[in-house]
Amino acid sequence: MTKWLKDLVPFASLLANLQSGSLMTSPTIDLHPPRNPGMPLDLSWFDRIAVNTPAAQARAAQLSTRRSLKKEWQAAWLVNAIRCIDLTTLAGDDTEARVARLCAKARRPLADHILDGLGLDHVQTGAVCVYPTMVRAAVRALEGSGIPVASVATGFPAGLMPMNLRLAEILYAVEEGAAEIDIVISRAHVLEGNWQALYDEIAAMREACGDAHLKAILATGELGSLRNVYKASMVAMLAGADFIKTSTGKEGVNATLPVSLTMVRALRDYGAKTGYKIGFKPAGGLKTAKDALAWQILMREEMGTEWLQPHLFRIGASSLLGDIERQLEHHVTGRYASSSRHALA
Numbered sequence: 001m002t003k004w005l006k007d008l009v010p011f012a013s014l015l016a017n018l019q020s021g022s023l024m025t026s027p028t029i030d031l032h033p034p035r036n037p038g039m040p041l042d043l044s045w046f047d048r049i050a051v052n053t054p055a056a057q058a059r060a061a062q063l064s065t066r067r068s069l070k071k072e073w074q075a076a077w078l079v080n081a082i083r084c085i086d087l088t089t090l091a092g093d094d095t096e097a098r099v100a101r102l103c104a105k106a107r108r109p110l111a112d113h114i115l116d117g118l119g120l121d122h123v124q125t126g127a128v129c130v131y132p133t134m135v136r137a138a139v140r141a142l143e144g145s146g147i148p149v150a151s152v153a154t155g156f157p158a159g160l161m162p163m164n165l166r167l168a169e170i171l172y173a174v175e176e177g178a179a180e181i182d183i184v185i186s187r188a189h190v191l192e193g194n195w196q197a198l199y200d201e202i203a204a205m206r207e208a209c210g211d212a213h214l215k216a217i218l219a220t221g222e223l224g225s226l227r228n229v230y231k232a233s234m235v236a237m238l239a240g241a242d243f244i245k246t247s248t249g250k251e252g253v254n255a256t257l258p259v260s261l262t263m264v265r266a267l268r269d270y271g272a273k274t275g276y277k278i279g280f281k282p283a284g285g286l287k288t289a290k291d292a293l294a295w296q297i298l299m300r301e302e303m304g305t306e307w308l309q310p311h312l313f314r315i316g317a318s319s320l321l322g323d324i325e326r327q328l329e330h331h332v333t334g335r336y337a338s339s340s341r342h343a344l345a
């Protein structure tokens with residue numbers, strides 16, 4: 001057995017839990033564990049950090065070419081990806097009806113014959129993610145499901161709004177029922193190296209969130225370098241972010257594996273120094289089952305199995321579920337129901 005396959009063996013216990021339904025029907029996982037209280041800003045934690053970009057790129061390239069997953073494990077990983085999706089709609093033409101359909105999909109992401117074929121009673125997505133004005137409709141549509149509503153806020157996607165309005169938007173989303181707030185940072189603070197301003201901004205946003213968990217979207221495609229990505233990640237966590245998230249889905253470059261690796265190493269470093277567990281959310285442009293596998297492999301290899309659970313790992317995606325469903329349909333029936341992209345074939 002190769003080292004790579006050996007590393008995957010503990011995942012078989014997750015598969016067993018998935019098959020018994022225990023992870024889905026009576027979740028033992030608290031999706032909202034205690035908040036990260038943050039720490040005072042200390043530049044020595046990150047100012048001299050060296051990020052080896054070619055090494056990060058080489059490591060990331062390996063992750064996307066792992067092909068040696070056994071079939072049954074592959075299906076378990078894909079089911080697990082569904083549990084971790086923040087099923088998203090963030091479009092200018094969103095309506096309450098669309099949000100209601102999205103929520104119905106979040107409650108029941110797989111057709112019954114696929115669930116039966118996998119031996120599962122139930123599976124649902126990690127959360128639903130919408131604009132603030134859609135939060136109330138989503139809360140209504142998800143009632144009784146235990147699926148939290150995440151709202152973007154603070155002038156998503158660019159964040160170029162006065163601070164008082166950005167904070168007011170958080171208060172509004174929380175009032176409407178959002179349990180998680182996906183904030184956007186001011187990219188200018190990163191590009192100008194103004195870490196104090198970035199820290200103060202995120203700390204104020206965290207305070208406005210109250211009990212809602214804060215996910216800090218770094219918009220990494222606009223931060224210029226992996227070094228900046230590492231520093232911005234660390235400042236966000238010091239300021240109290242519960243999750244760090246790559247992208248809004250609206251930048252020219254969204255989630256990539258080298259950026260994700262850099263962020264995950266930052267959250268690992270933060271955990272080593274403080275003992276707090278921070279979640280990671282890749283988002284933007286993730287559309288294929290292959291993407292879902294590559295990002296889970298990254299989490300498994302860098303952080304261990306605990307970071308494959310929805311309290312510490314989410315995939316922000318508006319159009320990933322369809323391909324996962326097609327691959328699971330194929331796993332169960334041996335056929336692709338429609339003209340799928342055969343991402344894993």
Ligand SMILES: O=C[C@H](O)COP(=O)(O)O
Pocket residue numbers: 088090129247248249250283284285286316317318319320
């Ligand atoms: O937060 C989630 C992202 O906005 C989703 O991006 P996407 O539409 O490219 O999947």
